[in-house]
Amino acid sequence: MIDWLMEPLGYTFLLRGFVAAIMIGIICAVVGTFVVLKGLAFIGDALAHIAFTGIVVAFLAGFSFYIGALIAAVLAALGIGAVSQRTGISTDTSIGIFFSGIFAAGIVLMSLGIQTYTIDLFSYLFGDILSVRRDDLISIMILGGIVLGIILLFYKELLFVSFDPVVAESAGLPARKLQMLLLILLSVTVVVSVQAVGVVLVVAMIVTPSATAYLLTDRFGVMMALGAVFGAASAIGGFYLSYYADVPSGGAIVLVATLLFAIVAIIGPKRRSFWQLATSGTDASQHQRPA
Numbered sequence: 001m002i003d004w005l006m007e008p009l010g011y012t013f014l015l016r017g018f019v020a021a022i023m024i025g026i027i028c029a030v031v032g033t034f035v036v037l038k039g040l041a042f043i044g045d046a047l048a049h050i051a052f053t054g055i056v057v058a059f060l061a062g063f064s065f066y067i068g069a070l071i072a073a074v075l076a077a078l079g080i081g082a083v084s085q086r087t088g089i090s091t092d093t094s095i096g097i098f099f100s101g102i103f104a105a106g107i108v109l110m111s112l113g114i115q116t117y118t119i120d121l122f123s124y125l126f127g128d129i130l131s132v133r134r135d136d137l138i139s140i141m142i143l144g145g146i147v148l149g150i151i152l153l154f155y156k157e158l159l160f161v162s163f164d165p166v167v168a169e170s171a172g173l174p175a176r177k178l179q180m181l182l183l184i185l186l187s188v189t190v191v192v193s194v195q196a197v198g199v200v201l202v203v204a205m206i207v208t209p210s211a212t213a214y215l216l217t218d219r220f221g222v223m224m225a226l227g228a229v230f231g232a233a234s235a236i237g238g239f240y241l242s243y244y245a246d247v248p249s250g251g252a253i254v255l256v257a258t259l260l261f262a263i264v265a266i267i268g269p270k271r272r273s274f275w276q277l278a279t280s281g282t283d284a285s286q287h288q289r290p291a
Contacts, residue, residue, distance in 0.1 A: 008243045016137050017129040021235035021253065024196045025209065027144040029231030030151060031189040032210035033224040034182055037162050042092065043080065043183070045203040046099035047190045050076040052199045053106030055124050060109065065124070066139050066191060073187035076102060081180055127198030127250025129239060136195060143192050147185050158182060159220060196235070197250035208257040209234060215261075215268045230260055 008014045035044055054072025058065045076098050083094045123131060132140075151158065160168045161178045169175035186206075193202045213226035238253025245252070 005240075008240065013132070014130060014243065016134065017132045017249075018236075018239055020132045020137050020140050021129050021196055021239045021249070022232045023140055023144050024193050025205070025231030025233070025235030025253075026228045027147055027189055027231075028193055028202075028205045029209040029213070029227035029229075030148060030224055031185055032206040032208075032231075033213070033220065033227050034158065034162050035186065035206055036210045036214060037220070038182075040183075040186065041203055041207050043077075043095050044186055044190060044206050046080075046095045047073045047076060047187050048194065048199045048202040049099055049103040049106075051187075051191055051194060052124060053102050053109070055194070056106045056109045064135075064139075066136075066143070069191040069194060070143075070188065072102070073190055074184055077183040077187045078180065081176075081183065123198075124194055125199050126248045127194075127196055127201060127253070129196045129242065129249035129253070132195060140192050143188055147188050147192070150181070150185060154178070154181070197253050198248070201250045201254045204254045205231070205234070205257060208254070208261050212257070212261040212264050215264045230257070234260060 009018060035041060051069040051073040054068035054070070055065045056068075057072070058068025061068070080091065080094045080098055083089070083097070087094075157168075157173055157178055158181070160171070160173060161175050162182070165175040165179060168178070189206065190202055193205055197205045209230035210223065210227040212230045213223045216226055217223050234253055234257035237256035238249060241247065241252040241256065242249040
């Protein structure tokens with residue numbers, strides 16, 4: 001058993017991937033706690049696809065994909081907020097416009113100018129944690145450390161704004177700026193996670209571990225800590241599944257995270273409310289009197 005666990009870690013490039021997977025699992029879960037609380041899963045998915053266009057531009061221009069993805073995601077997050085405030089259209093509509101338009105531009109650029117990089121770019125769509133290089137690991141550590149540091153520094157303010165932005169603003173907090181900061185942190189988290197789980201599945205890694213933790217506690221701080229544990233466990237399990245089953249790392253990690261959610265949903269302390277929700281329609285129909 002020990003040999004089975006240690007075999008992948010005997011290779012330097014696999015050890016880098018292992019460490020990167022754990023870090024990404026923790027970072028995603030911490031930010032994901034706010035995402036679950038505020039219902040930001042859709043914008044997280046949109047930012048992931050927008051970041052892909054930044055990756056394509058980075059390949060064209062010959063610089064780090066982290067820079068391209070980060071610029072694209074952050075500018076999109078700021079743009080979505082600005083358009084919603086200036087035009088009065090809903091945030092979901094703004095997200096849809098940016099999401100479809102910018103992602104379409106990335107597809108066009110990929111098909112027109114960089115046929116030789118198609119295989120590399122597809123790895124960012126579906127994730128490949130086993131290809132993490134030393135520079136990638138350093139970037140993940142720096143960007144992830146910044147995200148966790150800012151959340152620790154502004155924890156109470158972000159929590160207040162997440163629960164009730166109107167009351168937070170009445171209390172003197174810059175609610176709009178803090179919400180924009182949360183979107184920027186989400187953008188950075190998306191960029192950090194893209195190489196591990198890919199554009200297609202990154203939102204699942206942000207949402208699922210935190211949603212699993214939500215089934216076990218009603219306390220926000222505990223939910224964040226448990227989410228980090230589930231995120232790290234999903235990353236570790238997905239890493240070994242990817243290595244031994246020879247499947248894409250992104251799908252393997254998200255599959256493990258989803259399996260953990262299913263187990264907790266069925267046997268966890270909130271299972272009664274889960275089953276009541278699932279069977280409420282049947283129960284209501286049985287007790288309804290005919291007209």
